[in-house]
Amino acid sequence: MLKMPAIESFAVTVKDIAQMLQAFGTELAEPELPDEGTAIVHLLSIHTDKYRKLKEAIWSVSKEGRHLLASLEASGREEDSLWDIRLDWETVQRLLAQLRDMESAFDGFFEKHHLKLQQYLQLLRYEHSFQELSLERLATQEREVSLSGETLTQTEQTLRDLDSLEAHAQEEMARAQTIILHGHQLAACHHYAMALIVQRCNELRHRCDTLSKALRAKHTHLSQAHQLLLRLDQAQSWCDDGAYLLAQQLVEKFQSKEGAQAALKDIDRFLEGAPSLLGSGPDLLAVEFESVLTPEIQVKHQPHTAVQEMIHNRQVCLRKLADKHVRPIQLVAPRPENPPRSKSPLFSPKHGPLALCLHSHVMRELIETERVYVEELLSVLLGYRGEMENPGLSGLLPPILQSKKDILFGNMPEIYNFHSRVFLQDLEGCLETPEGVGACFLERKENFQVYECYCQNKSRSESLWRQFSDCAFFQECQKKLEHKLGLDSYLLKPVQRLTKYQLLLKELLKYSPGGCEGTSELQGALAAMLDLLKSVNDSMHQIAITGYQGELSDLGRVLMQGSFSVWISHKKGPTRMKELARFKPMQRHLFLYERALLFCKRREEHGEGADKTPSYSFKHCLKMSAVGITENVKGDVKKFEIWYSGREEVYLVQANTVEVKMAWLNDLRRILTNQQKLLKGFGRHSHPSPKHTQQRVGLNHLRHLLSGSLFFSQMSIVSTTRCQTTFNCLRPCLRGRYKALAECSRYGPDDLTIKSGDVIQLQHEDSEGHWLVKNLSRRQEGIIPVPNLHMILGNSSRGQSTRLGGKVSVTVQRKRFLKPFVLSILLSDM
Secondary structure (H helix, E strand, C coil): CCCHHHHHHHHHHHHHHHHHHHHHHHHHHCCCCCCCHHHHHHHHHHHHHHHHHHHHHHHHHHHHHHHHHHHHHHHHHHCCCCCCHHHHHHHHHHHHHHHHHHHHHHHHHHHHHHHHHHHHHHHHHHHHHHHHCCHHHHHHHHHHCCCCCCCHHHHHHHHHHHHHHHHHHHHHHHHHHHHHHHHHHHHHCCCCCHHHHHHHHHHHHHHHHHHHHHHHHHHHHHHHHHHHHHHHHHHHHHHHHHHHHHHHCCHHHHHCHHHHHHHHHHHHHHHHCCCHHHHCCHHHHHHHCCCCCCHHHHHHHHHHHHHHHHHHHHHHHHHHHHHCCCCCCCCCCCCCCCCCCCCECCECCCCHHHHHHHHHHHHHHHHHHHHHHHHHHHHHHHHHHHHHHCHHHCCCCCHHHHCCHHHHHCCHHHHHHHHHHHHHHHHHCCCCCHHHHHHHHHHCCHHHHHHHHHHHHHHHHHHHHHHHCCCHHHHHHHHHHCCCCCHHHHHCHHHHHHHHHHHHHHHHHHCCCCCCCCHHHHHHHHHHHHHHHHHHHHHHHHCCEECCCCCHHHHCCEEEEEEEEEEEEEEECCEEEECCCCCCCEEEEEEEECCEEEEEEEECCCCCCCCCCCEEEEEEEEEHHHEEEECCECCECCEEEEEECCCCEEEEEECCCHHHHHHHHHHHHHHHHHHHHHHHHHHHHCCCCHHHHHHHHHHHHHHHHHHHHHHCCCCCCEECCCCCCCCHHHHHHCCEEEECCCCECCCCCCCCCECCCCEEEEEEECCCCEEEEEECCCCEEEEEEHHHHHHHHCCHHHCCCCEECCCCEEEEECCCCCCCCEEEEEECCC
16 A cells, blocks of 8 residues: 655655756756857757756656556555545646646757757858858959950960969859858748848859859950950061061162062062951951050050051062163162171161061060069969978878978079069069160179079989979879979979070170160170079089088189199109109099189999989199199190199199180189289288388288289299398298197197197298198198297297298399399298
8 A cells, every 4th residue: 555655755756857847948048059060069969968868857757657656546446444545646647747748848848949059050050151152252353353464475374364263263153052052941941040041142142143244254355355466466476577578678689670570579478468457457456456455555556557668668669660671770889799698788687677676576575484484483382382281282292302392492482582573573664664674684693693502402303303203292283283394394494594594685685786775784784694604504513522521612602613634743852753744634623712722533423323413522622822823834725734832732734725724714813813912901001010111021021022923924932042131030921841839729620730849831821810831740731820820839939930941032033035123032942
């Protein structure tokens, strides 16, 4: 028999369920809706889980109530007198009915809330899709597309850009149509934000229609402009050919009837191929191309009319000559022995309208090719180098290439920045003033040095390309860019462009009358470009040097390089060991720097897969501060001598031609002359005290005076033990051998290690007070400052000399075939 506590417990449970449903209903009615779709999805999941748990609780309580009813019915049949069973049964039935009502109301409320939350999520996603569309950006790009193409190349490029923009626009408008269809579906499902969705659909439809109309109108306009410019270009070519035809017709042949008739037939035949544009008058041209005909294009049409008039005048003249039956008129001026084959005094390509026309053609080619060059560089930097950072292509890119893009592309970004931001704008500024193009090159002469760095890296770039040329990444990039040629062809563009400049400058000079404004600047620009090509070529050889211990940059700029036959002779102690006896000379590749001369051996690899670029093994280095030259050697006009350290080492060098020899001698002479000037300048400012004036006029001043004459074969250094005039007070500053009294440690790569008792030889002092010193005991050579020398040589400055051998003498002797009196400085034996 049931007891009252069971029914009371059931009533409490129903009450708890009612409170839980009330609390959950309050939570659903006052939510803070997030602005992100993922957060909405998460919130829906949480609400659904809570709803399921509450439903399970309701089902569990309902089951408990049904079980309680069954127990009451069973108890009623067994015992009827203990309490009123019927009253308890009605109580449980009432509680179960309340539970069912609460469940039904809860289900309806949750279904409505869940539907609204789902519609809110749909609206968020629809709005996100709407915002992702780039129709507004495409409309901005469309407005930026210029309608005024000045040249055929510009118009063709604009049409290509417009076609690309139209392709992107079609993709975006297809996406917009999908979004519009989705919006209509949401509205059909009675979405609570139906008005907003319909507004978005109408807005998208309006944007698509506006963009499509604008693109079609602009494409029609540009196509018509392209057609007009194409006809003008054909007309220009025809006029150029007509000008050449008139220039090639020699006046002498017009004097006979047959000659005039033949020339007239040539002109008639040429006129048959005249473009249709030249047959249209200005009025007809204005009607056909009314929307695109600008004053600038009309100006371009005027020279065509001028050439047509020239051809018409020649026709009239030739017809008159062809109709006359008279004896040929003799020319007053004598006929030259070798008349020009394709030039006429009436129309020479060097002067007159044709020269101006050709000059204008070259200018246009220079500027147009510069624009194309800049665009090609940009396409490589964005389409290849920039794509290396694209995560979508990371799977196609070998990891090693990611860290070596600076090797593959070199300093191409620096070259692009110079041309796109500076040089192209300078050239475009010369359209109206073509005489300024030479000055434009000269002003940016230093900026072109960026090509030297690019060319030096070219061999490393080519080697890397050969290793990864079959990489899928490069093939994918080439496909996207629609390039017909591979990346290696575009990496060669800077080298080709540098060569193209000097060819275009030569053409401009060819069609520029001598003495006109800007001609001297053009000549200077051509010389600068040729020097740059030579410098680039030299530097590309320099990077192939191997085995040099040190930094080549410390030697200054490379001035010359080339291959020579070399014989060597040198002195060791009192005996002179000659290697000139070898009949076969050594083949050496010489590199002349501002501060040194390097001897290298050229090496080339052979066989399949071998690198065809030669390398140069370092053999010997001569510091220019201790070098002298003998310009002429008996027996061969192509030979000259380079000697080192007072002829202790002599290199007999044979060039391939006399011109090569003279070019090298000119640069060597210039370097040594500059050293002489520096020494003279040091001599004028190093001793300000008046009481040392006589000493300065002595040997030290004489040394500065004669230092340059070692290189011009008018004064010479000779060895002797005779003494006529001695300057003991300047012993520490004289060349010669000394015994070291103190140690000197090595501080830098050019410094020398000296121990007490070593025999050293002072060879040469530079303008900064540094001596080139040779340690004879250790067979080493290096640079030592004067203060260190005082410390090494002890008190030699006070008269206690540590010098070995004879004294320094100055004599005056007479030489034949030279100046009447030639000073020579006589040093003691070394």
